[in-house]
Amino acid sequence: MVKPLASAVFAVSVIASPATLAAEQTITLAVENMYCADCPLIVKKSLERVLGVTKVTVSYRDKTAIVTYDDSKADLQGLTEATTKAGYPSAPKS
Secondary structure (H helix, E strand, O other): OHHHHHHHHHHHHHHOOHHHHOOEEEEEEEEOOOOOOOHHHHHHHHHHOOOOEEEEEEEOOOOEEEEEEEOOOOOHHHHHHHHHHOOOOEEEOO
């Protein structure tokens, strides 16, 4: 009796764990202060250092960064802080 109950409790805890509820998100950020060809590389590296970020594409022409991340490890605030600390304030593109 104890073994089936323990298995049921374990199964419920796995199903309800935050990792199970995590989802991959993609957001486009409008990035300020990109004025030269090196700027996108700096923005990309700053975003790639954020834990949970899996892909970054930066466009100098469009002044944007498209970021794919695990929302259980990263969030919008962390992404915008990373670019701002690198000298490139950003916000979600509307």
